[in-house]
Amino acid sequence: DTGVSQDPRHKITKRGQNVTFRCDPISEHNRLYWYRQTLGQGPEFLTYFQNEAQLEKSRLLSDRFSAERPKGSFSTLEIQRTEQGDSAMYLCASSLDRAPLHFGNGTRLTVT
Amino acid sequence: EDQVTQSPEALRLQEGESSSLNCSYTVSGLRGLFWYRQDPGKGPEFLFTLYSAGEEKEKERLKATLTKKESFLHITAPKPEDSATYLCAVHIYNTDKLIFGTGTRLQVFP
Numbered sequence: 001d002t003g004v005s006q007d008p009r010h011k012i013t014k015r016g017q018n019v020t021f022r023c024d025p026i027s028e029h030n031r032l033y034w035y036r037q038t039l040g041q042g043p044e045f046l047t048y049f050q051n052e053a054q055l056e057k058s059r060l061l062s063d064r065f066s067a068e069r070p071k072g073s074f075s076t077l078e079i080q081r082t083e084q085g086d087s088a089m090y091l092c093a094s095s096l097d098r099a100p101l102h103f104g105n106g107t108r109l110t111v112t
Numbered sequence: 113e114d115q116v117t118q119s120p121e122a123l124r125l126q127e128g129e130s131s132s133l134n135c136s137y138t139v140s141g142l143r144g145l146f147w148y149r150q151d152p153g154k155g156p157e158f159l160f161t162l163y164s165a166g167e168e169k170e171k172e173r174l175k176a177t178l179t180k181k182e183s184f185l186h187i188t189a190p191k192p193e194d195s196a197t198y199l200c201a202v203h204i205y206n207t208d209k210l211i212f213g214t215g216t217r218l219q220v221f222p
Contacts, residue, residue, distance in 0.1 A: 004155070031208070033209070040214065041214055041215075042116075042199050042201070042212030042213050042214050042215055043156065043199075043201075043210075043212050044212070045209040045210065045211070048208060048209060050208075055208065056207065056208060056209060058209075091155050091156075093155070098143075098203075098208070100146060100158045100161055101146075101156075101158070101210065102158065103148075103155030103156045103157070104155050105153070105154050105155045106154075106155050108153075
């Protein structure tokens with residue numbers, strides 16, 4: 001059990017560019033979650049998958065955001081046409097059914 | 113609207129000085145309450161889950177309790193390595209997401 005892995009750890013991009021983050025969950029976990037966290041705030045839910053099916057999406061997830069989990073394994077989160085307000089830590093978590101979430105160490109996005 | 117409020121926002125303790133962190137919640141139906149610890153630059157680390165009023169869980173110097181409206185995280189004789197942000201989150205019926213509070217930043221100095 002190597003834990004939840006996220007790549008890259010840091011990403012700096014210019015406004016208007018597209019970015020993609022990857023998350024590798026704990027291997028036997030069927031659920032995968034994406035959260036966003038800004039400084040001084042708690043994590044905010046974005047979306048979650050059970051296996052390959054995306055079952056819930058937050059209103060925070062505008063049409064510039066898209067997430068996939070092909071074959072129910074790793075997941076990607078893409079942000080198109082980034083804005084300065086997208087700067088945050090993007091956290092991935094996984095779980096086996098409704099067991100507690102295990103988080104990765106996040107990808108810190110800075111949009112200049 | 114479902115809401116989680118944590119207090120205080122920040123807490124400074126001297127090593128050995130016990131205290132409590134509060135998490136109050138207003139939700140439509142509580143399925144479970146979670147406590148996490150978060151160190152700077154890292155993801156939250158799971159500590160406890162509580163499911164019903166009156167339940168208590170302990171781990172080393174930490175004890176979590178739950179009532180119908182709030183949860184407490186009691187820290188007994190803290191050490192500097194307990195310094196972190198402590199996050200509370202609720203899992204409610206009709207959704208599979210966790211709703212987090214804004215956390216309590218704890219500093220324990222020698």
